[in-house]
Amino acid sequence: MDPMYQELKEIEHRPYPLQPSPWLMTQVWRDLLFMHYPVSTDIIKSYIPTELELDIFENKAWISMIPLRITNMRARGIPPVPYMNSYLELNVRTYVVYQGIPGIYFFSLDANHPLVVTGARTVTGLPYKHANMSFEKHEETFHYASQRIHTAKKLNVAYQPGHILFEPQEGSIDHWLLERYCMYSFRGGQILRGDIHHDKWKVNRAEAVISTNTLVPFIPGEFIGKPPLLHYSRRRRFFIYPLKEV
Template identity: 25%
Template sequence: MRFPVLRATWTTQTFLHWPYPPGRVQELLPRGLTVQRYEGAAWVSLTPFVMAGARGPGARARLPGLATFPETNLRTYVRGPDGRDGLWFFSLEVTWRPMLAARALGVPYRLGRLQVTRGGDRVRYTGARSGGFPWYRLTVRPGAPITPSARDVWLTGRWRAYSRRLGVCWRVPVHHEPWTLRRATVETLEETLTVAAGLPPPSDEPVVHFSSGVGCARLGVFRPCLPRRPTG
């Protein structure tokens, strides 16, 4: 990626993944995106984390005053009109107002009240959108490192995201090192993010991962996503 528009370190990240009927997820997607399946199911993931040292083009990593803030997103896995796989975000909550600039390209950032705290061997996340709904409370206890299975890689490894604005589908590339994943046990979980997105509450226990984070995450330039031309 020659010209990243945002660099940051993503830390203290928990992934909760739930299977859903593909049709229920597809009906919430904009035209041009197709829900992806794994083991016959669509998957929706809640991922709270901390974005550290966020900076724009040309800023150095050690400059004082770089932004560090919590973020929470609810996402699903899609194939774009260009035939590539990526993420579609139902919601993204942040506490740092400059991130709202991405709404101009259809990225659904909203301001929220978010906290990430560590105590002993537990990590606690709380969040609510401005106005109080939706909200969530999550406590996890990270465990031992794992060797990722094919499903683990599929659920956590995505290198682009899609948005839609003014009838145009946009694609943004995402680069970072592979996640180092650990097992995790959920001790507390209450959330209304799925319902706010138009989904039924999850009926299955989540697949859970924890990662201490990845360094040098980079987001590239948004580009219009054109349909793939047929071959032959």
Template identity: 30%
Template sequence: MKEPIESILNAVGHRQWPIPNHSWFWYQEWNEAIFLHYQVDGKRLRELVPLHLELDQFDGEHWVSVVAFTMDKVHPRFTFPIEFLSTFHEVNLRTYVTCDGKPGVYFLSIEAEKILPTLLARLASGLPYKHSPISRTNKTYSLHGKRCEIGIEFLKKDRIGAPTPKELWLTERFSLYRGKNPEETAMDVHHKPWELFQVEFTKLNIRYAAFGGLVDFRKPNICHYSPGVQVLAWL
């Protein structure tokens, strides 16, 4: 059920830092999300992340995550969503960074389903959106593109009532860092805590052409499913 905006803004106990003190601009939903988390070598990861961003660590470990979900109802404040532009499937490959003491994520890759929303998302956010053909059902996710290939079949299992500190560190991130220049600021986001479930894969095939030496994407260390979150974003 869709939550009132005030209810989302008032849920701040899970954040590492306060929400911005000016008005949000974007509303969007990240629905039916699959998280696959991988521990990686920090030296290899350092080569892929701009130097002005500090690699974040959990107990000395570096991580990347593949996140597959459906972007839904995307629209600026005081407008309404348009189905063709506002809903599309997305797969991103992200890692964990800090900048000026603010933890967030840096995207190594973002693949999106529809051409026009991909172009608009790239222009509006400055994030590295690229178009790829993506299809999904309630139990599958597939992408066959030049940069990556993904085939997932999964079963949602038990709800995780109390996520571990590591699970929270991997999922509760509220700053999206972009670009290779320090003067390019982050996009701040806010949402209620992710509702996480255990997930079982009956098929898992992931290949990234540019990141093949980073990790074996067929063997995630931690996996989650979530029905999704309602997201507010600031310019």
């Protein structure tokens, strides 16, 4: 029998109700760095399905890159599978709206576990890619490196969280970027929505030094080495619901 997680009792912060169907998978995300970049709406529109509306904040579109560690992954009703429940991941996403529901759209999801990449790509249609990745911590600094297999797509970043933990306030750019509870995918000519759940974000500001970043072509040049907005989260448990046609 599955345990009743505390996060599933905390739903008042959600912009819309939880799905009535049960969650499909749970994961614990650790040591996340959110690197946020404002980008041209005209450029980014050509990279998302025309059925999705680009979401903007104060007349700006944004993309976010998120290196993280995924641990404690398991399907509902099944204990964690050895060698399959932990891996490194690197997400690149933007912000969209469909039928009035705000969410995220992934440009890519790199992971260092080939079976996870193949399975997730097959089941969800999300653009998972296999990459060689490493994660180390030296004193208070995290070092994260990713090199996508057979391409020049790579990221090398060292980051350090600030000391003050805070809860993003509604109406702020922090809240707009972080408090998203679904992802959209496009497969077979159909928009799919996958709901997610977690408790409300509490994050730190962060500092980062990026020595290499060749993941996407449309980041403004002045921001390649130093994102204008950074967040760090030590830990969040996520619940992932089945993708559904919308």
